[in-house]
Each structure stands twice: as structure tokens, then as C-alpha cells.
Amino acid sequence: MILDQLLILPLFLLFLILSILFKIFPFQSKLPPSPIALPIIGHFHLLGPLIHHSFQKLSLRYGPLFSLRLGSVPCIIASTPEYAKLLLKYNDLSFNSRLYNIAITRLTNNSSIVFGPYGPYWKFIRRLSTNELLGSHTMKNFLSLRESEYRRLLRVFASKSEAGEAVNVTNELLKLSNNVISKMMLGRAEDVMSVVRDVTRIVGEFNVSDYIWFCKHMDLQGFGKRIEDIHGRFDALMEKVIAEREELRKKKQNGERKDIGGGDQPRVKDFIDILLDFSEDESSEIKLTRVHIKSLISDFFIAGTDSIAITTEWALAELINHPEVMKRAREEIEDVVKSKRLVNETDAPNLPYIQAILKETFRLHPPLPLVSRECVQDCKIGNYVIPAKTLLFVNVWAIGRDPSCWENPLEFQPERFLNSDDLEKKNMGPIDVRGQHFQLLPFGSGTRLCPGLNLAMQELPTLLAAMIQCFDFKVVGKHDKLINDDEQDNIALVDMDERPGLTAPRAHDLVCVPVARFKEVTILDT
Numbered sequence: 001m002i003l004d005q006l007l008i009l010p011l012f013l014l015f016l017i018l019s020i021l022f023k024i025f026p027f028q029s030k031l032p033p034s035p036i037a038l039p040i041i042g043h044f045h046l047l048g049p050l051i052h053h054s055f056q057k058l059s060l061r062y063g064p065l066f067s068l069r070l071g072s073v074p075c076i077i078a079s080t081p082e083y084a085k086l087l088l089k090y091n092d093l094s095f096n097s098r099l100y101n102i103a104i105t106r107l108t109n110n111s112s113i114v115f116g117p118y119g120p121y122w123k124f125i126r127r128l129s130t131n132e133l134l135g136s137h138t139m140k141n142f143l144s145l146r147e148s149e150y151r152r153l154l155r156v157f158a159s160k161s162e163a164g165e166a167v168n169v170t171n172e173l174l175k176l177s178n179n180v181i182s183k184m185m186l187g188r189a190e191d192v193m194s195v196v197r198d199v200t201r202i203v204g205e206f207n208v209s210d211y212i213w214f215c216k217h218m219d220l221q222g223f224g225k226r227i228e229d230i231h232g233r234f235d236a237l238m239e240k241v242i243a244e245r246e247e248l249r250k251k252k253q254n255g256e257r258k259d260i261g262g263g264d265q266p267r268v269k270d271f272i273d274i275l276l277d278f279s280e281d282e283s284s285e286i287k288l289t290r291v292h293i294k295s296l297i298s299d300f301f302i303a304g305t306d307s308i309a310i311t312t313e314w315a316l317a318e319l320i321n322h323p324e325v326m327k328r329a330r331e332e333i334e335d336v337v338k339s340k341r342l343v344n345e346t347d348a349p350n351l352p353y354i355q356a357i358l359k360e361t362f363r364l365h366p367p368l369p370l371v372s373r374e375c376v377q378d379c380k381i382g383n384y385v386i387p388a389k390t391l392l393f394v395n396v397w398a399i400g401r402d403p404s405c406w407e408n409p410l411e412f413q414p415e416r417f418l419n420s421d422d423l424e425k426k427n428m429g430p431i432d433v434r435g436q437h438f439q440l441l442p443f444g445s446g447t448r449l450c451p452g453l454n455l456a457m458q459e460l461p462t463l464l465a466a467m468i469q470c471f472d473f474k475v476v477g478k479h480d481k482l483i484n485d486d487e488q489d490n491i492a493l494v495d496m497d498e499r500p501g502l503t504a505p506r507a508h509d510l511v512c513v514p515v516a517r518f519k520e521v522t523i524l525d526t
Contacts, residue, residue, distance in 0.1 A: 030383075030384055031067040031074065031076065032066050032067045032076055033062045034062065034066060034067040034068060035062065035068070037068075040071070041071060042069035042071050042072070043068040043069055043070060044070055044071065046068075047070075050498055050500055050504075051370065052369040052370050052395055052396075052398065053397075055079065055395045056395060056398035056401070058077070059079040059395070064078065064080040064082070065079075065083050070391075071208065071212035071215075072211065072213045073211045073389075074389070074391070075391040075392070076386060076390060076392055076393070077393045078394045079398045079399060080399065080402065080404075081399055083381075083394075084371075084394045084441065085438040086381060087381065087392060088435075088444075088445045089445065089446055092447050094375055094379035095376070095446075096118040096373070096376060096446070096448065097117050097373065097374040097375075097376050098116070098117075098373060098448065099372040099391060100115060100374070101203070102207060102223065102224075102227065103202050103205075103207065103223065103227050104203055106227050107203070107234075107298065108295045108299070109295050111291055111296070112296075113125045113126060113296060114303060118376070124285060124286040125292075126451065128278065129296075130451050132274050133274060133300075134451055134452060139454060142268065145183050145184065146180055146345070146458070146459060150176075150342075150466050153173075153175075153176045153467075154466060154470055154471075157471050160513070160514055161471065161513070162516070166513050167511070167512060167513070167514060168510075169313065169510040169512055170309070170505075170509040170511075173312050174193045175191075176309070176463070177304060177305045177306075178192060178301075178305045180308075180459065181300055181304040182301075184270060184300075185270060185271040185297055185301070186245075186271075186272050186297075187272065190241065192234065192237065195230060195233050195234050196302055196306060197306065198230045199234070200302060200306050200502040201500075201501040201502070202226055202230065203501075204502030204503070205223075205500065208220050208221060209221075234298060235294065238294045238297055241272070242272065242276075242290065242293060242294070245272050245273070249276065271296075272293070272297070275288060275292075275293045275296060276293070300452070303452050304452055304455065304456075306503050306505070307367040307452075307456065308456055308459055308460060310365075310505045310506075311361060311362070311365070311367050311460060312460060312463055312464055313506060314506065315361040315464050316468075316473065316510070317496065317510060318357075318364075319468060320475060320493075320512075321493050321494055322412055325357065325414060326468060328353060329354055329357060329468055332352075332354065333347075333354070333468070333469045336351060337469075342466055342469070343462060343469050348465075351461060353414060353418070354464060354465050355417075355461060356414035356415065356416075356418050357414045357464070358460055358461060358464065359414070359431065359433065359440065360412055360413065360414040360416065360417065362440060363400040363406070364401070364412060366397055366400060366504065367442060367503050367504065368502070368503060369395070369396055369503075369504045370394065370396065371393070371444050371445070371448075372393050373392040373448070374390070375388050375389065375390040394441070396442070399441070417431060434449070435449045443456070469517075470517055471515060471516060473513070474512055474514075475493075475510075476512060494510060495508060
């Protein structure tokens with residue numbers, strides 16, 4: 001009897017330990033294949049600074065759907081269009097939440113449309129953004145604003161060209177996208193480029209405290225201080241802007257407000273006015289607070305500034321490295337505008353090769369290399385059971401370089417999106433970027449499809465076409481490589497290294513001497 005009791009005690013302890021383990025890591029045995037994990041840190045030791053690169057290397061060994069444990073957090077990584085479609089389309093309801101970490105929680109005050117949890121508030125804000133802030137009518141109202149910024153950028157290049165001086169193209173593209181978003185949001189240009197880049201960088205970094213449960217309240221990497229600094233800088237700026245607009249609204253209640261640029265036309269409402277209107281509407285289904293407004297403004301700056309500038313820079317870098325593609329793009333532009341005027345947004349549908357260049361840029365250099373989600377309910381994927389709270393990463397960057405999806409995947413070939421025979425070989429029809437073709441997902445897919453997609457696809461073709469219509473670019477950055485050419489020696493190639501973060505910008509700024517293609521750039525004044 002005593003022996004039986006002694007045997008029961010260790011069995012009870014074993015049962016207790018197993019119960020705790022299964023509670024922490026439910027369905028562990030039903031997750032996809034996984035490397036051997038280390039105690040406490042899990043698989044963190046397998047990840048380098050460029051996470052999407054590390055995920056791709058692991059997928060070559062463990063398959064198109066594999067699992068990792070980052071600290072105490074279970075994750076699955078998908079690296080093929082088939083799994084992307086299965087997870088983001090057919091199981092959209094199970095994966096309709098976004099990754100939330102310490103940085104996101106603090107910087108967005110839990111009120112973000114980009115990162116916020118799926119629910120009544122998120123659906124209201126999504127509808128507001130799609131219909132009121134980023135709808136076709138609003139985009140049309142701000143057309144002249146975007147065109148004035150395109151011309152401002154080209155005039156900067158023209159002045160540098162005349163002086164034979166180099167220009168930091170990276171900074172100028174960031175300034176343009178910052179100004180467009182800032183004027184649409186706030187009615188004026190506010191320089192938030194540095195803080196936006198700090199946000200995208202810290203949100204994309206792995207913080208140990210987010211993944212190892214007993215480190216949750218420890219600031220082992222100094223993230224806390226950096227987060228508070230970024231939050232303080234942005235919050236102070238937004239508080240100042242909102243307070244000024246509220247004061248102006250009080251003063252203008254009984255008078256008609258004129259357009260930002262003067263003249264007799266009624267002023268186009270910017271986003272902050274629309275948001276303040278909703279915050280004052282007592283009948284609104286969701287009461288917008290000051291915190292909500294700040295968070296939404298932050299969302300638009302983060303999503304609209306970095307991604308548009310990064311995509312344009314990558315596209316221009318590829319064109320500089322592939323002069324034959326640049327030449328064909330110019331020929332297309334000249335066929336459409338006849339070199340008599342500057343290309344504009346209405347020309348974009350008639351520039352299929354420019355569109356193909358952008359798709360090829362999205363394929364090789366997606367602005368968001370990883371589409372991240374969080375599983376909100378237990379979900380069965382084939383023979384696997386994915387437990388709630390598991391993080392999902394769809395490696396868009398790896399899909400774009402998969403030889404089973406693309407011929408010569410590492411080569412920059414915009415023609416692949418124009419050649420119907422090549423697409424048919426891969427069982428592809430015409431491919432767009434709106435989340436329905438899972439081999440190309442620059443804006444995500446499903447419920448969480450980027451609401452700024454329409455704005456991006458209005459700006460990008462026109463901006464890129466205008467730059468290459470008016471200028472050649474001689475690279476002078478210290479990170480260039482030199483090659484030999486039959487016609488010209490020592491042609492500079494732009495380096496194509498990446499920098500870590502939420503987005504995937506080039507590692508080094510693009511510095512060039514712009515060379516005007518017209519003796520007098522009078523085209524900018526037409």
C-alpha cells in the first residue's frame with residue numbers, strides 16, 4: 001500500500017507537468033514541422049537581422065509550411081502561394097488579427113487600423129478610412145496636391161542637374177511622400193520623416209520581452225526608452241496640430257473657409273477635419289476620441305510615407321541597373337505624351353510597361369516582406385491544428401523569389417507580366433496587386449488588405465514615369481559597384497542590400513547626379 005502511494009506521487013507530478021506544458025503549448029504535436037528548439041529562447045538563435053531571409057532558408061529545409069517557437073510564442077511560416085491562399089483567404093476569419101507587441105501597443109494606443117484587433121471599432125475605422133478618407137472622390141479632390149508635389153520634386157532634380165550636383169534621392173522621395181500624406185491629413189506639410197522611420201524600424205525588430213514570458217516586464221534591449229522617445233516626439237507634434245485645428249474650427253464656425261492655396265474655390269476637407277467631424281457627431285456608432293485620432297494619423301503616416309518612397313526607390317535602382325528596361329519605359333512614355341507635356345495620373349492606365357515595372361519591383365522588393373497575422377481560434381490546416389494565439393508569417397519576399405512560381409526569379413524582368421504565354425505556363429492569368437493573386441501580395445490580402453492600396457497605385461506609376469521621363473541618373477554613392485560595358489567603362493551599379501525593419505528599404509541612401517533629358521526643363525511648367 002505504501003509502495004503504491006509512493007508510485008502515485010511521481011505519476012501525479014508527471015501528469016501535472018504535462019498538463020502545464022500542454023496548456024502553454026497546446027497541440028504542439030500537430031503543428032507543422034519544426035527545427036529542434038533551445039530551452040527558453042526557442043528558435044531565436046536561427047534568425048538573423050533580416051527575418052524574411054532567415055525564414056526562406058528554413059523553408060528550404062523544413063518545407064513550405066513550418067513552425068517555430070520564438071521564446072514561448074508558437075509561430076507558423078508559409079512560403080508558397082498555395083499556403084498563403086489557404087491561410088489568408090479560406091481561413092481569413094481565423095487569422096484576422098494582427099501581431100501586437102510592446103512597441104505597437106504603446107505607439108498606437110491600441111487604436112490602430114493597421115494593427116488593431118478585429119472588432120466593432122476596427123470595422124468602423126476601416127469603413128471610415130475606405131469610404132471617407134481614401135475613397136475615389138477624396139483621391140480626386142487631392143489630385144492637384146499630388147501633382148504639385150511631383151513637380152516640386154522634379155524641380156529639385158532640375159536645379160541639381162543644372163549645377164551638376166548630387167542629390168539624395170532617398171531623402172527627396174521620403175519628403176515627397178511625407179508631404180502628400182501630411183497635406184492630405186493635416187492640410188499642411190509637417191516633417192515627420194525621421195519619426196516615421198524610427199517607428200517602422202522599432203516595430204519590425206524582435207524584442208525579447210515580447211516573446212519570452214518571464215522577460216515581459218524587463219527591458220533587456222533598451223526598447224522601452226526608445227519607444228517612449230518616439231511616442232513622445234510624435235504625440236507632441238500631433239497634439240499641437242490637433243489643438244491648432246480645433247481652435248481654427250471654433251473661429252471659422254460662422255464663415256466659409258477657403259482653399260488651402262487661396263482662390264475662390266471652397267476648401268477641400270483634409271483628413272483631420274473629417275476625423276474631428278466624426279468625433280463631434282453624437283449620433284456616430286463609434287465615438288472617436290483624441291487618442292483615436294492621433295493613432296489614425298500615425299497609421300497613415302507610417303503606411304503612406306515609407307512604403308511609397310521605398311517602392312519608388314527600389315524601382316529606380318533596378319532601372320539604373322537595367323538601362324535596357326529604362327529605355328523601353330521611356331519609349332512607352334513618349335508614345336503616350338509625345339514629349340510635349342509631363343506625364344500625369346490619367347496616363348497611368350496607358351502605361352502597361354510602367355505598371356509591369358512596378359509589379360516586378362513588388363515581386364523582388366515587397367515593401368512589407370512579411371504579412372503577419374495572429375490566429376484568433378483553433379484552426380485546422382490540412383493535417384495540422386494551429387492553436388489560437390499562434391503567430392502567422394506569410395513570407396511574401398520568399399514567394400516572389402520561388403523558382404516554382406517564377407522563371408529566373410532573381411532576375412529583374414518586367415516583361416514577365418506582359419507575356420501571356422509565360423503566364424499560362426505557370427497557370428497564371430493577368431496578375432494584379434489587390435490581394436487576389438497570392439504569388440504577388442505587396443498589400444496583403446483578405447480582411448486586412450491595405451486600405452491605402454488605391455492611393456499607392458495612383459501615386460507610384462505617375463511618380464516613377466515622371467522621374468524617368470525627365471532625367472537620367474548617375475550614381476555617385478560610396479556603396480556602388482562598378483562594371484565594364486562594351487560602350488562605356490565604369491558604369492556604376494546601385495547596391496541592392498536591405499536594411500532590417502517592418503518594411504524593407506535599401507540599406508544605403510540612393511545618391512545620384514540627375515541629368516536633364518531636355519535642354520530646358522520647360523515641361524515642368526506646362
